């Protein structure tokens with residue numbers, strides 16, 4: 001049984017339309033192809049995670065709009081789609097998970113500007129501060145950056161749960177996987193200092 005509540009078709013369509021309109025260049029990029037080939041959050045990929053973050057961020061923007069709070073949709077689309085581009089090639093770039101957490105937002109910003117050109121301040125804020133409150137990140141400086149940061153955390157949890165459910169459904173499977181991952185990450189940390 002899937003735990004996730006199904007989104008209404010018209011809401012899904014609105015998200016799809018905004019992603020197409022403001023994010024086509026990023027979605028069609030070679031970087032995004034690589035993102036779907038690189039593992040992330042144990043059983044997901046950077047690409048799947050990215051799409052979750054974008055979808056959740058836009059859903060939050062739509063919910064706020066119903067409360068008459070406007071958000072910068074192009075900035076949210078571009079920022080959410082680029083927020084983890086810096087993670088690509090992680091194993092070659094960073095010596096530890098901690099270093100990756102601290103450095104990848106700046107690397108994502110650099111990769112995003114290389115891909116789509118100079119970005120407005122709000123999009124830069126989204127990418128630079130999406131890790132907050134972890135990874136020594138400064139707090140988001142805009143509503144849009146706070147939205148993407150929150151969506152990033154929600155998506156990370158979903159990356160785990162969806163992945164576990166597909167591989168080995170049921171709570172015992174989840175516990176088993178967590179124990180194994182803990183062992184692996186301890187070994188990895190010991191190996192990499």
Ligand SMILES: [Fe+2]
Pocket residue numbers: 083084104130131
């Ligand atoms: Fe990130």
Ligand SMILES: [Fe+2]
Pocket residue numbers: 049053083084152
């Ligand atoms: Fe992320």
